[in-house]
Amino acid sequence: MTTALLVAALLMGFFGSPHCLGMCGGLVTAFGLSMKDVSPAKRRALVATYHFGRLTSYAFLGLIAGLLGTAVLQPLMQGNSAPRILLGLVLVFVGMTMLGAPFLKRLERFGMRFWQYLSPIRQKVFPLNTFPRALSAGLLWGFLPCGLVYGALLIAVVAHNPLSGAALMFVFGLGTVPMLVATHETVGWLRDKIGRFRLRQLNGAVMVLSGLAVVFVPIAMSSMHGNHGSGHSMGMAHGDTMMMTDTDNTTHHDMSQMDHSMHNMNNDSETME
Structure with missing residues (x-):
């Protein structure tokens, strides 16, 4: 797996995080309300704990996706260009999803x-006032149905091996963290900037172009x-033809000289007679 693929997963998570906020905003609010009686320092630690649990679930799903890709796809792709082509098509598919194509809506409903x-x-994990409960809540949160997560999992399937799939999904999750831990004012600023400059759509377009390039x-x-x-071979053939032509000309010249010598010898014989 290349560094470029990890960077693509990170940007996919970050620029898609407004969508994550829409899906997970209610859950984050519920988590926050359940921690209202804890100290600010412990609250921050609990938030970090449940996000770690969420990223752990993403990594687990990426591991499963990588195992699936290795077991099912890899035997069919030995010694050919199919892995590269499949990766490119997946990037195009995910990029079009980020551009707004509703390809994964049915999968979200199933999830x-x-x-x-x-x-x-x-x-049973509420209230989130202990670290085991916060970790359990994060682990469960990782299974919340989300088209963006499913798109990242498709990339993990073609990531060549299970560990790469796990790393890719963990990095994808890291990209979503800033939006989900930001304060209300910061969330508004991030959503405004990402929306105003259409950064999600821009990232989707880059992924489509990257997939087509792959x-x-x-x-x-x-x-x-x-x-x-082919041109080099034609040049060699043309050179061979020129060499053969030169050889023929030389041979013809030598034969002409021999004929001329024979003619002179005949003339000398006639003179002696």
């Missing part, structure tokens, strides 16, 4: 059923190299 199934367990640039380079090789 909501699982989230509702966890409801009895979620109720797919088509090597093909174009290979085609150019092939044409160069």
Whole structure:
């Protein structure tokens, strides 16, 4: 896995975090209300703990996605360009999702059923006044249905190995942290800047272009190299033809000289007679 892929995951999490705030805002508010009786220092520590739990769940999901990609896809992609092409297509797909395409809405609805199934367990972690409860809440939070998370998991599937998938998802989660831990004023400022400059859409467009480049640039380079090789071969053939022509001319010249010598010898014989 390249550093560029990790950076893409980090930016995907950061610029997509306004969407995360919309999905998770109610949950964050509930967490905050459940910690109203703890000291500010402990509150900050509890917030860090449940975010660590959330990122741990993301890393676990990335590990599973990487295992799936290794077990199912890798045997089909040995010795060919399929891994590169698949990665490029996934980047295009995720980029279009960030641009607003509703590709993952149905998957979100399916995930909501699982989230509702966890409801009895979620109720047991409140109030978040101890570190085990905060960690448990974060671990459960990581399974909240989210199209952005599912998009990152698709990249983790083609990340070549399980550890890469886990690292990619953990870094993706890091990108979402600033928006989710910011104060109300800071949240408003971040959302305004990301929305005003359309940074999410810009990041989506960059991902689409990156995916297209991953797919088509090597093909174009290979085609150019092939044409160069063909031209080189044609040049060699033309050189061989020139050499053969020069050889034929030399041979013809030598034969002409031999004929001229024979003619002179005949003339000398006639003179002697």
